[in-house]
Amino acid sequence: MAKEALEVLLSAEQINEKIKELAAEITKDYHDKNPLLIGVLKGAVVFLSDLIREIDVPLEVDFMAVSSYGADTASSGIVRIQKDLDQSIKDKDVLIVEDIVDTGLTLNYLFENLGSRYPKSIKVVTLLDKPDRRKVKFEADYCGFKIPDRFVIGYGLDFNENYRNLKDICILNA
Ligand code: 5GP
DSSP, X not given: OOGGGEEEEEOHHHHHHHHHHHHHHHHHHTTXXXXXXXXXXXXXXXXXXXXXXXXXXXOEEEEEEEOOOTTSSSOOOOOOEEEOOSSOOTTOXXXXXXXXXXXXXXHHHHHHHHHTTOOSEEEEEEEEEOGGGOSSOOOOSEEEEEOOSOOEEBTTBOBTTBSTTOSSEEEEOO
């Protein structure tokens, strides 16, 4: 992929600034709680690792992996759990950490699935949101940036497993 095909949408500085804001809100809302943050693999790993270091309450971390786009950039609509949690979430304050809400299918499914496991509370934080592409109604409790309907990569987000290590979030002009 030629470098000129990448167009910076959100710079590392903008992302860092936004993460501090999100973490401050989360710290305030969970000041008397011990939340369990659930990262959705693999895309949310970079976001989660930066976010937790800015949150100033005791917290736990676990991960889930669900089926995603694969080699295509269009959503299949099929959600399958590939890796489940290591622990029960009964009576826990769960915060799902996602990289991007697109059609909403993944988070809608995860929210329902985890919600049926008797958590004390369940909320969602997403770094990015593409509201134009929704197939099901879904609104995250905390959202970093609303972005246009473009395929983005970097800061954990991939195209064919590449580009996750970019510091900026870029539009892939394929
Ligand atoms: P949804 O189920 O909301 O359609 O999709 C959520 C998942 O699709 C995200 O976790 C992410 O893996 C993938 N996805 C959606 N939009 C993009 C995008 O613009 N770039 C990349 N790299 N992945 C995306």
